[in-house]
Amino acid sequence: MKGYKFFSLTLFLIAGLLFISACSSEGSGGEDSGDTNVPSEITYATTSDAAGLSPIDTNDSVSSNVTYQVYETLFRQNPETLEPEPLLAESYETPDENTWVIKLKEDITFHDGTPFNAEAVKYTFEQLKDPDRAAPRASLLEPVESIEVEDEYTVVLKTEEPYGPMLAALSHTNAAIVSPTADKEGNINKEPVGTGPFVFEEWTEGDQITLKRNEDYWRETPEIETVTFKVVPETSTAISMLETGEVQFIDQVPSDHISRVESLNGVEVQKSEGTRVSYLGFNMEKEPFNDPEFRQAVAYGINQEAYVSQLNGLGIHNESIIGPKVFGYNEEATSSDYEYDPEKAKELIQENGYEGQEVTLLAANRDNYMKMAEIVQSQLTEIGINASIETMEWASFLDTARQGDYEMTFLGWSNSTADGSELLYPNLHSDNIGSSNYSRYSNNEFDNLVEESRTIVDQELRKEKLHEANLLAMEDAPWVVMDHGMVTLAYDESVEGLVVDPTGMWSLYPVSRK
Template identity: 85%
Template structure:
């Protein structure tokens, strides 16, 4: 029997994508522009509104930025090592390889005053697994066969077979525990209720989301009193607001704007290698995108290095699906990529009758995806394809892509667990077609390798299975990897205490303002 006991408080830091914090009502101009003047307030500018505020019902980084402050998970990732550590959990034991007995911290309440306990954990996980609810990240708990309440503060998870990434999965933002009462009696996708350091105040869709400090938080309350997520669709406007002090931080800085942000006198910019992967995905259920020769032609015709070179150092060129910062990465995988070769692409197109093939690149109206679309449109036109671009706002884009109503699209995956199994399984395993497998890729050999990577508790064996699965998927080419991302953020220098890990997640709990 393996038993691990955790003692003391564990800092709620990070887990999935994006940024940092700022403050100070003065920008480089040295004057206030009527923004957030009080040190106890902080405003973040986001170019897209949240799709929803329920961890069960959403699966995008924009929404996670909000839910991560309101809800909490049983475990959380150490921001430096990315190893799971307890948060709402007190300890766990594994009496056998298919059983996880998790002791919970006592005396914690949800924001609505109801108790956090084993029943709440069971309810949340049952909802995630309920096919009628169709949780987009149900895959996190797919190996879990049963969820039992042993006593008020002990929950027992039994799996069908060993589940190597269990603690990583339980650290994921979409595995956060919700108030059963709030979920049954209201709509937590509009009015979230968790145990976290901030409480939901209001959501004016398309304009802003406001959170306030949880005065009854089970740890010391946060220093920040009010958090505002301000929807600012134009990046240039968001940067101007950062400069004047109307907002205190932004993240995911588009490369075209990086120089401008770095020139603002009272703003710090941070860049570090992250776990995010961005890709061009094919709809494998439509012709000719379900034909390997067509996908190979596209892959040979795209020059990712030309794209990455325009990112001003905030992207990494590596065509492996599993990136360098993700568990399971093996440098040898890069040799399996279809390297840029426009002449070979043209040859395949001519030999297979694809010349002049009309294709539509589907993109969210976010700067990073739009840049990818424009560059790929130009490159694919040069090899003989007839290419157009269709754009859509973020929430509608996600719904449309999930339904498979597209031909080729641009997407990204933050890799919030930093585990290759939880990259390949949700995104490319056939179990998740119609959910998080947007490309609708199905390969039984690949599925088997990914399943083996999840069911082994031998980490070296897991790495080998992940490498094999990665290489197989690269050869099948349901994706063309565009880049592996850098975590970027810009914040006012008066902000202290915000930590961002390679997955891009950030917590406002430890943040202070001078």
């Protein structure tokens, strides 16, 4: 009996210890607690606040990072091939070269509970095209002559002429479909309403934007519950926050900071060649910037290598406006007619009476643009031009540049479609002066070539037209290309499924935390 009592007591004590251990494990969040410890929040640090949250009314990468999570397009680009594939669209057909019949997916609702259907697509696209609304990327649908509702889930787009990049245009973030009800009754630039995997929660301007998981999402529900876009103006501060875990990822890592980021424990870094082009642009409607010999002098006097060499591998020197990762690129355009030649620059300056010319370089208060401005300022001084720098925060800068209230400025174009037509047309075609053609460049021959690149369906012929247009713009020099950029992403090792594509875009839909 004594042995039995001892054995029973031992079992009782062991059971008690196991119970206490289990309770302790559950309470402390140990590995045996299932999924309760997996973080469901993610914070992204952005150096600038969004300009707005409506895909119709904005056209900048900072805003697009947010809208890309909230809204969706009819088509999307495959992140690996960059080929368009259906998203909100189910399928499409082209019964003739000017007609696009698009079947939509059914049983999808906007975040406000209203239905996604052909009427919503028609409304969105008509708003994008409406000259009174002055959407900055109205050019995406400029060739579309009519938008018709065939039935509840079929929309028909008719163009005046064939439109080669149609699917690329319908994949663009600024062609995302908005809730007509929300747009009519509210302000989607402040409170966005889409069909995407995340729902707008709050925007404290200058501080942060918060999104919540869309519990009724039409695809599988995202794993991340809360997304915060935190405004952190100083890159060094953002990196420190990444290091301490206050934020989980950053993108567009400046060259001055890439080595520091790569040295951080527990931080992964992605780097790859992208579609972005950065440039020094002239305001072609002001003197002396409308003088080709002044622009040529500046182009000869700018040594882009001096800028690229400071990018620590995050930029490529290539003077072609259409970059290597963009449809329409031809290696023959790698070098321009204005290779760095300071003596030739000085000669043109003196011959045309521009010695001592005062110019102002407008730059957004972002690291890459400030670096460009400082280098160009120094180089212009060397050839006899007195340049000063004016800086502005991002949203104000965009408004000022769009209105043409500047002389020379620095800008970039990420080219979300990776298509040369959707680089040259919005940026340099005269149709878009006053919207996305910040340089106010106008050349009839160039315009015609770009229009042909948009109306031709034969892709090889499109490439030829784009190459011709590219060479012509390089000769006219409304831009001096500073570099073609790399896309970068730095994220905490707990983040899984986060990938940046060559256009610089990333989606939080497939992301999880471990």
